[in-house]
Amino acid sequence: MTVHSLPAAIQSDALQQIKIHLAAALRLAVLDGFEEGIDNHFTACVPGRQDQYLVLPFGLHWSEARASDMMVFNEAGQTIEGEGLVERSAQCIHAPLHRLTGAKVVMHTHQPWALALNMLQDNRLLPSTQTAAFFDGHIAYDDTYTGVASTLDEGERLARLMSNKTILFMKNHGVIAIGDTVAQAYRRLYKLEKACQTQVLAMSTGKPLQVLSDEVISRVQTPSQDDRHSRSERERLYFAAMMRVLDNTHPGYAD
Numbered sequence: 001m002t003v004h005s006l007p008a009a010i011q012s013d014a015l016q017q018i019k020i021h022l023a024a025a026l027r028l029a030v031l032d033g034f035e036e037g038i039d040n041h042f043t044a045c046v047p048g049r050q051d052q053y054l055v056l057p058f059g060l061h062w063s064e065a066r067a068s069d070m071m072v073f074n075e076a077g078q079t080i081e082g083e084g085l086v087e088r089s090a091q092c093i094h095a096p097l098h099r100l101t102g103a104k105v106v107m108h109t110h111q112p113w114a115l116a117l118n119m120l121q122d123n124r125l126l127p128s129t130q131t132a133a134f135f136d137g138h139i140a141y142d143d144t145y146t147g148v149a150s151t152l153d154e155g156e157r158l159a160r161l162m163s164n165k166t167i168l169f170m171k172n173h174g175v176i177a178i179g180d181t182v183a184q185a186y187r188r189l190y191k192l193e194k195a196c197q198t199q200v201l202a203m204s205t206g207k208p209l210q211v212l213s214d215e216v217i218s219r220v221q222t223p224s225q226d227d228r229h230s231r232s233e234r235e236r237l238y239f240a241a242m243m244r245v246l247d248n249t250h251p252g253y254a255d
Helices: 013-031 090-103 114-117 130-135 151-162 180-203 212-221 230-251
Strands: 041-046 049-055 071-074 079-081 103-108 139-142 167-170 174-179
Touching: 013 041, 013 049, 013 230, 041 090, 049 090, 049 114, 049 174, 071 090, 090 103, 090 174, 103 151, 103 180, 114 167, 114 180, 130 212, 139 151, 151 167, 151 174, 167 212, 174 180, 180 230
Parallel strands: 139 167
Antiparallel strands: 041 049, 041 103, 049 071, 071 079, 103 174, 167 174
16 A cells, blocks of 8 residues: 655644544544444644645544544545545545635534434524524534535535534534534534434423523623633633543544
8 A cells, every 4th residue: 555745844743733633533423422433524634735634544443543544635535645545425525615614624423413403304403502502603504415425516515505604414414513623623513412412302302492592692602701711722621631531541542
C-alpha cells in the first residue's frame, strides 16, 4: 500500500492535536452509542490547507481509531497523506460541506435517538427543554432522502441547506454537526442526541409537549455576564474530561 506524506512544514503540533482529538471523538462516539461499526464519518480540515481533510481510513472500527491512523484526502478523493482510501460517501458529503460552509470539523452519524426523531413525518426538534432550547434556530432540515451519497452534487445540496446553521437533520438518514473545533462539533452532537432522546421519550407518553416561550429561549441562548465559563471554555473542559475518561477506559487513541 502506498504511503503519502505532507510537506514537513504542515507536520505541526496543531495537526497532531487535531489527529488526537479526531481519534478521541471517534472512540467517544462508540462509548456514547453513536457509531455504526466502520460506517459514518468524522472529518477535520488540515491546518493551513482548506482543501485537504483528515479522516479515519474506511475499514477501521471507530473503537480502534488512533491519531497515527488518520489519513488526508482531497475533494477528488485522492489520498494525500497516510494509508487507505476515503469512503465514497464521506468524500461526497464532507468535502463540499467543508468548502461551502467553512466548517473546520464535520461529523455525520446515524445516532439512534436523533435518527428515531428523523424517521417521523414531523421531525422537528422542539425547544421543550433547556438543552433543546440551545439548538433553536440553529438546525437545518433536509426533508428529502435521496439515497446513498455518490456525487459531490449531493454534498453541495446539503451545504446549501445548512447555510449558516450548525446542525442538519437528514430525514430517514441521520444528522450532521459542524464546528470550529473537534470539541465544539462533538459536544453539539452529544447534546443533540440527549435533546432528541428526551423528546422521543416524552412523545411516547402520547401527551402534548410544553414548548418554551421565545423569551425564555432567548435567555437560555444569551450568555450571562456573570458566567465564569465561556461557551468555548465549556467545550474545551467537556472534551478534556471525556478524553480523561478514555484514558482510563479506552486508552491508545493518541498513539
